Amino acid sequence: MTIQIPRISHGYVDVAGVRVFYRETGPEDGIPLLLLHGVPTASHQFSRLMDALGSRYRLIAPDYPGFGHTETPDDFVYSFDRLADVMEGFVTAKGLDRFVMYLFDFGGPIGLRLATRHPEWIAGLIVQNANAYEEGLSGLALDTIAAPADALDGMFTLPVTRSQYESGTTRPELIAPDGWTLDQHFLDLPGRKDAQRALALDYKNNVALYPQWQAWLREHRPPTLIIWGRGDAFFTEPGARAYLRDLPDAELHVFDTGHFALEENLPEIAPLIAEFLERQTRMKVAIIGATGNLGSAVAREAAARGHHVTPLGSNDVDVTDLASITDAVAGHDAVIVSVKGPEQLVPRGARALLEALPVAGVNRLVFLGGGGSLESEPGKRFVDSPDFPAQYLETALDQTEALRIFRGSASPVEWSYASPPPVHLVPGDKTGSYLAEARDTPLTDEAGDSRITTGDYAAAIVDTLETGSFIRERFTAAAVS
Template sequence: MKRLILTLMLATVSFAPLSFAASSTPDQAATQQAPVTVHYRTAAIAGVNIFYREAGPKDGPVVVLLHGFPTSSHMFRNLIPLLADRYRVIAPDYPGFGQSDAPDHTKFVFSFGHYADLVDGLLDRLGAKKYSMYVMDYGAPVGYRLALKHPDRVAALIVQNGNAYEEGLREFWDPIKKYWADGSKESRDALSGLVTLETTKFQYTDGMSDLSRISPDNWVHDQALLDRPGNKDIQLDLFYDYRTNVPLYPQFQAFFRERKPPTLIVWGKNDKIFPSEGARPYLRDLPDAELHLLDTGHFALEDKLDVMAPLIHDFLDRKIAEGN
């Protein structure tokens, strides 16, 4: 028995180094990718500090990620490393969101036109002269205004629950449309519920196919920023300014038709804020767009990252030439 135990011990010792050596061969080590480093930076653009996340090769094709309400570039925290193996990814926070400055709303213009100008200034600062854009929620009018400014710079579009058609502004928008129509304090105050924890949590959980995938950190993080002194008025100003995007829809659509940017649409079909009725009209102007309606809600990346990231990466690999 002692001889058997000794034999087994020697066998274990003799085989262990071989197993370790096999797992560390140069060929296998070469195939292992190093973890992606994400940089967290701030740039002063037109007198306001704009925070942004950046990752990927400096000479890679640029992908700009434009976030929605009520979040920030935080919504892209899991997607960024999955794209940054090949692409230079830039994800800014708009003023009043995330880690960017949040000036007094009486002294600073919180508008989608201003946001587009500031993102434009940031991209100029970073030397991004050609880029693909991922647009979501508020990111759609910001990105499409940017496209109108520089149509030649847009290499491709990734659209996720971001509207450019009146069919997409349904029942959820009725109280906001009332505020657009009369601009009254009463209508403004009636929208206060849109910046509460209940609504923030609703945006992350409603329509999701698997709630166990949705981290509560999302609404806790976003609500803490919404609850900063003065931020409610910033958000109410933006609700009112959203009305200025609607008259631009025909121009956005003309850009689609005339420029025909390669377009991937990955849309949470259960979203009540930007429902799927706003996704299908893109095909009128972009008949070659790739449309995927996913069984999820507003913040689809929280629920369907494992589906969306491969779709996005494959789309960029197929449609974006090296060096853009």
């Protein structure tokens, strides 16, 4: 019998004078899961989840300033903005450029700040009793938010800490006392109650940001798993269901438990998380044109993120032939195409892909097109300029025709058409400093330049695939200052 028990390591990262404690487990490959804890707890709340999933997935759980083992300087000013600043620095220091976030309680306002600052980081969300809608605030929550400072001290006592674990549960005997006991130990450390009081008084600023976070969810539509304990005294079930207005494709599971849903329902919740992570981190991707410069860069980036990549060259598939495409890509979750050639190969390939992929059972396509069809100003495409380089004209016109075909198609394929900067797609590694938007004009930096490295462009392509962004849209990507 083989029993897999993950090793959990513990360490500190210095972020601008804050010594951030964290727990980490799991293999290095694939997309990490960043676990953002709630109040009054810390990263130890995820210990059993890390034991359950750490042999298959990389899980990282930091303690915020004012929580757990993290150490802060005496002059640290506690607010949710500052906690997000420190977590942003932690993520950067750990070299995490793409991850799924687990948002629980305070993890919601901290994580959603990170998401709006760095949408390119977010591969998906797991939302567990982390509120972002006014209808999810109970009367108790509203009273707490409105309470003056001198009325908050009673919140930081052992009976209240314990009640946050046991309230709303179905089987309180399943709730170990270790959690609230350790939480109270940290709450009783010097300065910790002052930190919690400051954060409670700052919570109203989270509510003011709800519309901004909801707009971000609507725009980016990250893959999302919602888990909720309906007996939560602070964040009610309507708050869970409100997410579906902005994330209609999200998966929702409500349990008959309280605020700390993992404490009572880990056996039911852990498999849901594993299945969700598997969908985000282990796609089967066929890359047509994987032997070319861009295709190979995309293949390397996708493989580095843990996806199962099938590289396909011209000897493996005829991109203009329906039967050849169907045979080559059947059984995959998505197809990425980067091709060029004579005799209108690109537009003929676009037509064939739109017809063949539904037959093959593949509904997702990212097509690497050209930048020549971008517009220097409304109605004026770069490819139509008399100064457009003659040696690239045929390919640029073919790619422009392919875009017209995609936009006019009634195919059920969820395609995205990628355009690099019209001139400066330059060799280079991934820097992580890039932006992608659905638009017909190039993205430019503060100096007015539009450029991107092949490494960053490949990352933007895989980002689009993972997040399900730019469905039936042309998008472009470029470096940001």
